[in-house]
Amino acid sequence: MPRKQEEEPKPAPGFEASLDELEKVTKELEGGELPLERALELFEQGMKLSETCRKQLEEAETRVEILLKKNDQVVAEPFQPDKA
Numbered sequence: 001m002p003r004k005q006e007e008e009p010k011p012a013p014g015f016e017a018s019l020d021e022l023e024k025v026t027k028e029l030e031g032g033e034l035p036l037e038r039a040l041e042l043f044e045q046g047m048k049l050s051e052t053c054r055k056q057l058e059e060a061e062t063r064v065e066i067l068l069k070k071n072d073q074v075v076a077e078p079f080q081p082d083k084a
Helices: 013-032 035-069
Strands: none
Touching: 013 035
């Protein structure tokens, strides 16, 4: 029997692509009039995309904090959008 080539795992989509897809899923869910099974599929897909985006944001935040700590002149502070 011929051996199947092992497929390489696909790289995770970028943050912007995941966010765009999440927005599409949300709009479709908000549109209503979906069969229950389709709504559940979209909800599950949206939850996965949300988790992917959250992880990518956390990784970016960690990288920024590491870069700031390496400088030794700046102390990493949590991002606070209200602080202007």
